[in-house]
Amino acid sequence: MAAESSGILMAAIFIPLLLSPAAYFIAKRRGVKSATWFTFGVLLLSTILIIIPIFSLSSENQVYLESYKWSQFGNFGLKLDGFSSPFAITIYILCTVLVFFSRSYMTKKIAGQFDNLRPKNNLSKYLEDNNSIHNTNKHDDKDNKTFHEDDHAVGSQSGQKQISQYRYDLEPSPTQSINTQMGLFFALFLVFSMGMVGTVLATNLIEFYVFFELSLVPAFLLVALFGYQTRKKVSLMFFFWTHVGAVLLLLGLLAMGLFAGGFDFDTIKENSSKIPSDWMVLIVFAVVVGIAVKLGAFGLHMWIPGTYAESPTPISAMIAGPMSGIGVYALLRIWIDLLSVSYSDYSIYVNIWGVVTMIYGGAMALMQDDIKKLLAYSSISHMGYIIFGFGSSSMLGITGSTMMWVSHALGETILFMMAGVIIIKTGTRSMSNLGGIARKMPYTATIAMIGALTMIGVPPTLGFMSEWILFNGALQTGAENMDSFRVVLFSLAILTTILTASYLLWMFKKVFLGPIFAEYKNLTDINKYIIISISFVAAISLLIGVYPDPLINPVIGYTESIFSDSPEIVSLPIPHQNTEIISDTQNTKVSINNES
């Protein structure tokens, strides 16, 4: 695994950061449409850059590493391996997909804030067609004039000439304001995306932490600037909670680094046995609890419902989908990979915590009327699945959990986009005000169903593939060690899948099925950009769900490489061909490792 110096990953990470100011200025000068395409292009380029190194990976060489000299903390490295590649690729793909949705949603959302200030007919004129916004902006110098005339015309028609002109003088024009705000949005969006991918590619604890925080700041600003009514309170809560978690994590990371004599992942992995066991307890506690805040595990989930509900929906989707991956990845990398010596000692507690979170999140989701809150609790419940799998102490469980995150991210993104579409179209997110709109919005309904099925875990979606691998691992640990407690946990967990199915189907019924309200008679489906974006995510879920090899192989290979010589971790079921030499189990296992 020699370090590469091609700089592909470096470019993939830093292009969005460097170009984020450009997004702002493009939006300001050239309009929202150009900025959207620009942001899309930047993220697409980064996504492609991050996928390219994957093709150089093979069964012999499982790691793609770029390493640069940094500071006394060690090297600044970017690494794609079995654990980080699913996360990095999923995060970038989802961010890219969310760009178009953000545009449609945010222009409406930002304009909605003008709603209170300006006469409605005036506003709706600008909203009719986003192109008009763009067109008027084509000629910078004429911009003001056009709007002035526009205002003038409307104002005089309704006999409010004076007032409208007065308003115009005090505030920037709506288009100008929308453009500026959208520019800010896209700039932050780019930094946010880049921070998340940086986190999962980092090879150094300090570097990891820097990216970890770097993704948090734009997220906080996005919630604070663009959220709904209680956005200030909610964004502070979001920042506060995740920050406290991050500080706890930092303490753990520092302790790890000091004991291991370096902050590079490789150094820590080699020296992890040097950490005294008294400290190990504290470190694992700090790391797991710190990350659990980010995941929203039971007891530390208080910031999730508010944040998910009050954020602008594209950002809810970002936080629930891609950003949740940071926490999952951190747990996987720092606890399971770097501290693998301690893994089996504490796994049972994580296992229990996972089950509790699963059930609790699912039960609370059933109590919601707000779609976004329901999805927030469903996200908590799903994080419970993942935590449960990570605590299963089996290779299949860990692999399944990692896959589960990918399916969670896909499903949650689809469902949040669905919620956004519904908000754009109907202006409500309360399920009791909705019903029967499947007939009016057939595409949205179909794709939302695929999203729900991904979350429930019904084949042929990815949800099922990850679910069975996860649960198989969990039961394996229980059955092979004759550990009835783990079997009970497994039973509770697998029964929770019924709960998951019930709240998602219930939501689907309340929103899309049943008799239709009269006010939705003229409802139409959303524009094709959004449909194509969501369908793309849904298609990924279906494709990997039927043929999971591209996802499962790197993850399972890496998991095996970590635990190949730790007997406490339950290994993969022995493939049939090798069972003839039953006494030779150890050999068989080794040969499998070599293959992968």
Added chain:
Amino acid sequence: MVESTGFEGLAINAWLIWILPFVGGVLIPAIAKKTNQRITNYSAVGFALVSAIFAASLLITIPSGAEIHNQVSWISALNIKAGILADPLSIIMCNIVGWISFLIIVYSVGYMHGDRDIIRYWFWMLFFIGSMQLIVLSDNLLMVFFGWEGVGLASYALIGFWYSDRKKDYVGREGHYVLGIPMWASPTHAGIKAFLMTRAGDVMMLSGMFLIFMHAGTFGFKELLEDQTWANNMMQHNLLVPAAVLLFGGAIGKSAQFPLNEWLLEAMTGPTSVSALIHAATMVKAGVFLVARIGPLFFALAVFNVEQFFEVVAWVGAITAFLLATQAIVNPEIKKVLAYSTGSQIGYMMMALGIAGISTHFVDGYTAGFFHLMSHAMFKASLFMAAGGIIHVVASRFMNDMGGLRKKMNKTFIFMTLSALSLAGAPLITSGFWSKDAIFAALLESNSSSGIALFWIAVIVAIMTAFYTFRMVGMVFFGKKSTHIQQIENEIKLPADSSGTASNDPNNEYKSSENAEKTEKSSLTKEKEHVHEVSPVMWIPFATLAVATVIIGLAGFLFEDELHNIFGNYLETYFGIGLSDTGSSVVQNPHENNANTNEEMIGGINIMAVIASVTAFGIGSGLGIIFYITRTKDPEIISRFTFTRKIWQFLYDRWYLNALIYWGFVKIPLYTYNLIWKYFETYIAQGLNPAIQFTMSYLSKLVKFTQTGVTQTYLFAFVAGILVVLLLLFL
């Protein structure tokens, strides 16, 4: 033995049998967009037909007893391969599924004519068929599970097909509460109920699969049979029987066996063609097929004591058969009677498959169960399609609203009665008689302790079956025309308050609550001109099946013999269960020394079984004829005695099972969640967060206090800080 290794010969046909319906389902929306309604319908029928023809093409391998086994790589990291396994069992099954589905699809062209969501309908129907064929043809449990969930999903979508929840699509009588739980359901509600209840079974099945996978490292049926060290392993841990029973849990859910039987009744909210598909060819048969698939596998491992597994299968079947037959007797809705009867008949099949494992002649029970599956598939599909036609014409699902239809709907009457005779088990001329007789014989000859008890349950159920079948036929086709019919014929709109419908059913008390529905029905019936025969595209499919049951019935004994031979060979070749020593590597059947008695059975009819089934038919049909056809006695008689009325109410309330399930798994959990939500989650979210905010602002005030703005203070603090750091560093 022909073993195909690549994409060659018939293997590709076997793959296409299940792939084609999926492809068709995906293409249908595109076809509908480009062309008109008619071509869309034809292409749906075409996909089903081609799939069925491919299924038929596999039949040529049956005489040789060969199997086609073809694999491609799938999940390479876990060494799981995707594959198809077309052995005699799956070939016969996929033909049943393929051809009956094809007829139902043809019928749908007429039945669903003019529905605005016809594209969605075709998509899900083809998806349904594809998933079922996937279950039938898969060579491993994981792929079976793909199909398994596929049928679950399709059933959810099709049961809730009319998702606008109009009152006429509801099932159950409005206003009927049991223990405070409403006993009527909207289509969307019913869809969710079906999905969740079958999911409970699926979860068990998954657990069983995991147990097997972790010990065997494979899901493949062939691989599991080849090397049985895994079974040894599992037996040492006492996990083999639990794993088998958990797998059977999946079958309990899908085949609507006790205690997961309740979804089947609400499933009647779907279009009747869907009911026909669910009950005849797909879904509920999936469970039976699964048992038929894994049963021999576990039996072949009979050195390990797996009899408990078969005991469970047989008794679950028996309980279900009895439970649902009793409820069918009192139900007023034609589709629900048929639904109850399906559950009950599936119970028969489970009994037969279960008794196979505990008897000395595995093949007898096995053949009997599968034969009953075949004949049931045919007559039940036919009955449902006929019932759909009647509901279509009468615009009511209640049998009290029918009556005297035999003249107006002559063809429906003839063919429905033929199929009904098969369900009732009319001697000698119907396939239902022979298959039921085979089950009786298998139960009698099982030489096991539970055999006799199961036999008597089976006989009692047979009496009830005959009775409710004749009750249904009588109420629909005989007697006076109901007011509802007269009103349709006279095209007079019924005033909303007139509740005095002529009825021979003891459920009169519920009539008045039906007014709201009546109005809707009447407005609907205005479109219909009069009571008429259904169109040929609808009656030809069910007529075909009705005639087929009679043909098989006439040749019944030979047919059964042939089936017996096929399965005898099948079990012997592949599982080593059979008449002679095969010398294969498979563990030999310990009951083999008794195997010679099999020969006697094949040669002759079991007299006791025949007498029992003829008598049962006689008693049941006799009562049915007296009460509902000649109507010499009034069924109201039971409302005169408190005791019989109580029993009637108990049965009508579905043994309180549905209500208890709702209380246990819906009401109480929701109530608990609500308490947690109110007093824990909200309390913490609204209590803790402000508390933290308050603490924070208090802390910030404290910090603010230190910001004096006086340089000296800052300098002091700075120096103090440096001192502390220095102390820390050098101590």
